[in-house]
Amino acid sequence: MRRLLVLVVLVAGCGGSKVAAPVNPRATAAPTATPVLTGAAKCGEATCSTLRVPLDRARPDGEMLALKVAVEGPTDAPVFVFLSGGPGEPGVPFLARARKWLGPVAKRVRIVAVDQRGTGADALDCPALQREMGASDLSPPTQDAVTSCASKVGEKRQFFTTADTVDDLEALRVALGADKLMLDGISYGTYVAQRYALAYPQRVKALVLDSVVPAEGVSLLTLTQMQATRRVLGPERTKALAKVVKDQGNGPELLDLLTSLSVGKPRDDGYLKAIDAASKGDDASLKRWIAGVGKYVHGWTAKQLSQGLHASTLCADSPGPWGDAATPLEGRQKALDDAAAKLTDADLYPYDRETATKNGFALQCLYWPPVAVPKPDGPRDLPDVPTLLLNGDRDLSTPYEWAQQAVKHAPGGTLMIVKGAGHDVQDQGDRKALAAVRRLVASPG
Known part of the structure; x- marks a missing residue:
């Protein structure tokens, strides 16, 4: 479920040894300090800062992660957060694209992009697995590449779930001083957006879900x-x-x-x-x-x-x-x-x-070796907020059947299937799709 732009000119005419199930080391999350953005500096037209979050929220005094955040626009404007795909893709490099999608309404919001934990400059780097899969979800990896990656990441791998990213997103909201967020997710970013909306429904103003992954997850059998x-x-x-x-x-x-x-x-x-x-x-x-x-x-x-x-x-x-x-x-x-x-x-x-x-x-x-992590909830309805679901009818990475499934759980949802479009609709410049995004972002409420 990657967000991948194939820009190259091509040439043509995601059994083992016995491992005991781990004990879940997570405890009830302890209180953490109020999140803040630090180290503000200009980065292009935006301001880049660092959001420090605990690796393990049950141990707020333990290891911290430094997430890069880029912000552009008036500090008193509604907050529009872009969520990238993968999982594994950074968000900050795409802030300029989000500005382009929004067009004239970009000046009416504060556009925010974040490198989710484990991505960007501090990406979890597994050389063998990276060589075998690159940007692909589907290229078959060897067992050695997968297990060596798990060994390199170690016990920390239990703290890179979507639930952890959702809590990071809530910390970002607090650090921005925003009452509510508008979320625009692409591919895996749609999954994060929905999981955030389910965890913090009162903190969501609107959702744009582009190339949809249903909130209950998908089968590994493709x-x-x-x-x-x-x-x-x-x-x-x-x-x-x-x-x-x-x-x-x-x-x-x-x-x-x-x-x-x-x-x-x-x-x-x-x-x-x-x-x-x-x-x-x-x-x-x-x-x-x-x-x-x-x-x-x-x-x-x-x-x-x-x-x-x-x-x-x-x-x-994923179950x-x-x-x-x-x-x-x-x-x-x-x-x-x-x-x-x-x-x-x-x-x-x-x-x-x-x-x-x-x-x-x-x-x-x-x-991938066993790891005890909280199980994601089953399917539930999203909060009743304006929700635009976009999907290309040529998309095989996140087929529109998933969007049809997801809109059933979106009380405020409108599904737009874009004829002739592939994965990542907003980047393809479809006028009707971008107009719908801009109307949603510009609407009061």
Whole structure:
């Protein structure tokens, strides 16, 4: 669920040893000092500061994290907070883009962006896992890369959940002196925005959810993405893709390719023609597409999108077929295989069971050591505030079926599906979508 802009010119014609379930070390959160922003300095058109928050809120006198925050606009204006994707992507580099989306209404709000814990300059950096996955959710990592990352992050990995980020966001609100926040999240940022709204409903003025991840989380088996492929490609191309998957057994690789290419504005159809050709026995062009996209995507550094943070957060928040994040490694593989075995060929089409069990989401969490963290709540309605849900109909990273699911829990929600758009609608300049965002931000209340 990354927020990735594929800007490169491409070449073309998320089983193990026995580990006991950990004991949850978290206690009831102790009182913390009033959050403040320190070290203010100009950074471009904004002012950058540091928000210091406890790594573990049960130990406010223990290790502290320094989160970079960028703020632009009048101090007495309503606060508009941009939330980046991933999980693993910093937020501060995108403040200028948020200003562009808002256009003339940008002067009426205080625009804020924050590098969430474990991202940006202080990203959780796991070199092997970063090389294998880069900016991808779906590139299959090796067990060694995942377990070495978990070892490097160590016991701290329990403190990089979305719940921790939500509490950081509330600390930011206090530090800004704001009564309420307008939140604009993209991809994983929509999940953070919804989880904040559920935790602090009285502190939310409005929500923009762009490329929606439902608040209850998603399956590690990527079934929605696989099934959405049929809608995005159409019946003939889907049939060709199914043949390639059957002949070559490369379903996880092809789902990763198509998902990566659905981020941002849709491209030319060269990769689709390559799938057609591969279905007829000529896979040279498709191999070039896979290599070209992979080279770019896997080149992303931890400061751009941290896979260490991605695994820490995803595997803490997402219920696997084996249960919650504290489930011992032994038995996880069987539970994953059993869950996939229950899916019919029609459920999986045009992919296969290997796509469900060997994609990056599934393998990161299959191998990630047990950690005891608070379980996210089940689905509940968001507060009844103006809520705009945006999704591109070509998006395979966060298919619009998730937005359709999420709007059912948004009493103040309006869903806009943008025809021809991919992942991250606001960055694609659709006039109707941006006009809707600006109306929401400019509305009183």
